[in-house]
Amino acid sequence: MVTTGTDRRILVTGASTGIGEKTVRRLAEQGHRVVASARRKERLDALAEAYSNVEPYRLDITSDEEVTALVDHLKATGGLDGVVNNAGGALGLDKVEDGDLDGWRWMYELNVLGTLRVTQAVLPLLRDGDGGDIVVVTSTAAHEPYEGGAGYTGVKHAERMLSTTLRREIVGEPVRIIEIAPGNVATEEFSLTRFSGDAELAKKVYEGYQPLHGEDIAEAIGWALDRPEHVNVDLMIIRPRDQAHSTKIAKKGV
Template identity: 85%
Template sequence: MATAGTDRRILVTGASTGIGEKTVRRLADQGYRVVAAARRRERLEALAQAHSSVEAYPLDITSDEDVAALAEHLSSTGGLDGVVNNAGGALGLDRVEDGDVDGWRWMYELNVLGTLRVTKAMLPLLRAAEGGDIVVVTSTAAYEPYEGGAGYTGVKHAERMLSTTLRQEIVGEPIRIIEVAPGAVATEEFSLTRFSGDAERAKKVYEGYQPLHGEDVAESIEWALGRPEHVNVDLMVVRPRDQASSSKIAKKGA
């Protein structure tokens, strides 16, 4: 396992926007070789054009075939030193009694099974490299409930259990399992997706206080990856100063 700035090759999923895009840029600036994976090819190619150490790889993490093809590609082109499981998303704020089964299923497929597919496929590559890192970007929603959030908190709790259980299962191997759990992060698409494109409602989520930005979380991820190889950052919770919990935010004028 190499340390930061020594040409390590890191896969970042959900790399076309938000935290994923900022993580790709941050890691590239710090000397990593980055494989930027997401569904939107044109955005990935723009990242690759801006950073010579970034490779664009179109990927749908809900597809077994796509993930298997990525693993084969990485294996045949130099292997892998780490993966940042960042792809995910929320949909709706429906109460349990009104739960949208299809929406909940979409969140589970993307956040939980997508992370599972990628992690399973990348583990053999990290073992072949004799060490590496698996970062799972969850959320403070993985640790606390809030009204209307059962669908999203449920999948993030499951994603957290995936990472913490894996840490127990492979303890003793030179592979670190790192969880980064952000609070409120203002990105261009998270709340817009959650509210089905309602830009006004999405904007109100971040009014009256200073939320985190994607760069803040990307810096946290890069810091955790850069620790000496005997140091594992099991969990890093990163919130805005004004956020005490998912349901308690100090907003001006509120």
């Protein structure tokens, strides 16, 4: 039986900024006990100061040793009811013919293997308890191609297949697999990282229309997690009103 409602213990990866940070806040405000994980512990500590039901935990999801240590910690401190696999990122807008192998490798390690590593590690904890939830935050890039985006769309398609296939493999068990696929979300760092710190390029991504905010995605995650136990939100695609596709955005004055 999937445990739903408040006071569940939920792990959020990539919790130091953007969608992850907003998700920690949202789940904490809904009454859940949140394990906020990311590499930048000082940001997590600030969340823990703001919410008594938030536990900061430094974690690099590309490290086998750190993920193993996290699971040992969770086992020793009360188990787990759910995970939000949010950590990820994009680099560049390379064409296939000149794609940067190191950048593509970094994206695969973080978005795909990082999500796989965490999911494999926590699945036994969810099975040992009363069941639980695995949320995978992908992207509309997991559902459509666009020029210059093969590196990112490739890893997000792979992450989507990870969650979709897992849902089929464990159907009948009390574990729900939920995919949340955001369109353009204006956060502090996503586009800055993609464009190697070029603030001007990052800003242009969101000019001329109203993009989503991290709170919009966090609200959707919180809603999906709090559905009754017999309800599984397989997939939620969330875009700004003015975005019909990754390359089709109605911009004004740009």
